Amino acid sequence: MGFMKAKPTKVEVLNLWYDVPLIAKFWLAVPTRIRVATYRFIWQTLDKIYPKGSISTRVRRVLPGVYLKYGTIKATEPQAMVLVRRHTQLRTSVALDFIQMELPSPYKDDEPYIYSYLLMTAVSGQTVLEVEDTLMPDQITTIGRDLQDYLIAMRNIPNPYDYDICDAAGGTLDVPLHGSYGDVPILKSVGGFHAWVAQGIQLNKHWPTMQPILEPIFSKFNEEDTVFMHGDLSPRNIMVHRGRLSGLIDWETAGWMPSYWEYVSSDFDGPVGEAIIKVAIPERYDAERRGLRMSFGVLHGFDPTRSASAIGD
Incomplete structure (x- = not known):
């Protein structure tokens, strides 16, 4: 892809100076253009060593x-790591550098491409997906309880932005349930999020079917505050080491959403992942999970009777 070698027309750098280890500060002191050139060289070199x-x-x-x-x-993603590091003692990757570049499109009338480099530390261990066949029942329960404590600590991370519904950087929220249909917009309240969902369903003319399912959920949570969450719990994002939780990875879906959302958005992906997540979230928002997952299926054009199965519930 030749356009990726083009000179960026715009470069933005996330200020991580106060949130990185001392040795990383020396690297951040290097001019941005040199860091970008270094990252590009590393990537191109690794492409030659390892077939794409x-x-x-x-x-x-x-x-x-x-x-x-x-x-x-x-x-x-890096902003979520910063928030977790600032406000909790939880183990997670540390964002060391984040540079976002706007590259000209090779096609005349297309929007510019936005590409980024994120330098970060690793979380120890392996994903649950990699080791699920080796985990004993008591280890699964222990990991679930570790994750429960992790999520409780995360929920206390304060929201510094003017919108109750937003991502960790204060922008629109990437929701895997919504797929390629776009982000959830920034919204003032949980009630605003529910109104956005209802409006989309009404446009698809399925509100009479969905109304009795959703209205009890909306009325129960409309006045609640949002909480900070990962937004995509799954066996591929939960890291474990020696039978204990070692952290979470892939924070691009993190932000502030209704308290039920962590459970609704989780991808169980097998019995081990499901068992861990259900221990971690004992409230078991099953009605909310069914209703909201059906709703996003409807927003994608599915009939309500098929939407839950169509999106993998």
Whole structure:
């Protein structure tokens, strides 16, 4: 993709100076253009060493315990790491550098491409997905309880923005349930989020079917405050080490949403992941999960009777 070698027309750098270890401060003191050139050189070199077809992710190790991520990364991800580091004692990756670039499109009338480099530390251990076949029942329960404590601590992270519904950087929220249909907009309240969902369903002419399912949920949570959450719990994002939780990864969906959202948005992806998440979130928002997942299916054009199965519930 030749356009990725083009000179950026705009470069933005997230200020991480006060949130990184001392050694990283020396690297941040290097001019941005040199850091970008270094990241580009590293990436191009690794592309030559490792065939592109053999690597399915945008993340590559560049030093022991340090990874470089490249692609369409929003500021949400490093900002979420910063918030967790500032306000809790939880274990997570540390964002060391984040540079976002606007590159000209190779096509005349297309919008510019937004690409970013994210340099970060690793979380120890392996994903639940990688080790689920080796976990004993008592370890699954222990990991679930560790995750419960983790999520409780996260919920206390204050929202510094003017909108109750927003991502960790104060912008629109990436919601996996919404897929490629766009982000959830920034909204003033939980009630505003519910109104946005209802409006989309009404446009699809399925409100008479969905109303009796959603109205009890909306009335129960409309006046609640939002809480900070990861937004995409799944066996591929939960890290474990020696039978205990070692942290969470992939924070691009993090932000402030209604208290039920962590459970609604979770991807159980097998019995082990489901067991861990259900221990971690004992409130078991099953009615909310069914109703909201059906709703996003309707927003995608599915009939309500098929939407839950169509989106993998």
